[in-house]
Amino acid sequence: MLAAVATVTAVAALAAGCGIRSTSVPVDAGAAPSRVPCRTPAHDVTSQALEDIEVQVYLVCASQLMTVNRSVRLDSAEPDRIRVARVLLDELQKAPSADERQAGFSTGVPTGLRVSAARADDPAGTLRLNEQPEDLPAEALAQIVCSYADSETLVTGGTVVLGGPGDYAPRGYPCASETKTRPGEVPTLGALERP
Template sequence: MRGPVKRRLTRCAALAALCVALAGCGIRTTSVPVDAGAAPSRVPCELPPQDSAGEAAPGVPLQVYLVCGAQLVSVDRAVRIAEEKLSDRVRVAQTLLDELKKEPSDEEKQAGFSTDVRETLAVSGARKGDPRNTLRLSSQPEDLPTHALAQIVCTYADSAAAGPDRSVLLGGPSDDAVRGYQCTAALKARPESVLPTLGEIRPSR
């Protein structure tokens, strides 16, 4: 009986030693921190401040509204336009429209800015019989993407292209009546919503 008992004890001892060895192969926790990468260095919809010591961009400073984070946010641009032309509403309107059509800069893209204004869009002045301060787009305003129309209205409302009350009178290539638009805080927050309008504007008689 001693032989079988001794062999069983030997096997048990071997199994115990194997279990200890296997336990030593387990994955142990570590207190070393894991590098998950650098945190985002730029707040969305905010551009880095311009270095006051650096050379300012040439041109006249103007503001345009771009889309960022599902809302409209103003961006400073420097445009080449003679100062005496700043009182020319149509010239200012076309200059601002050209800025809205431009591809955002690398810095603007990194901050989340984009534009929905089409490259082919143009603007002209009032026709005979139009209300004063009318601007006519090469496409019907109501046919534009909602974000694009909101960008145009808010950009014009903060410029010499707007009327005295900051309303924006827009028409298109058709003979449809001109409509007045307003840029409100609600529109900037939700540019996909219906734009506030003053209805159809008829010339005063």
């Protein structure tokens, strides 16, 4: 009889599960846990050419934006702002290296995307893309905004000002902590007035 009671108690304990009660209210607990490390090995800077510089770009890992270091060479034939914007965009479009892939990194920035200087009537600091920013995948836009936001030369009033190929007014995009943790939900500021 005592063995039967012990068996029933053990079965009831197993049936209770992990002790977390179910709820009818949806709960947003953020991204699911991931086993990928989201860390790449350090680069050996001693072997780089003197013309190369180290830059950081944001890639997607475990549904969040995380920085990776890249070694790039700048072409001095272009103005500084556009040169920096193009170099960063090029790095975002590259397929992650073997080490980056193994660490869980990916990129969603389209390879055909291009960036150019502002138009004459654009607000100061505007960069123009050959696609409307709002038409890009949200994670790709977040990657671009946060990578540009880390460069002092590409930020205006705390935001990255982007326009597209059409007549829509450029918009300011901030890279907030929420943008990095939830890159699928990039907040957009209002359209900026032309001077």
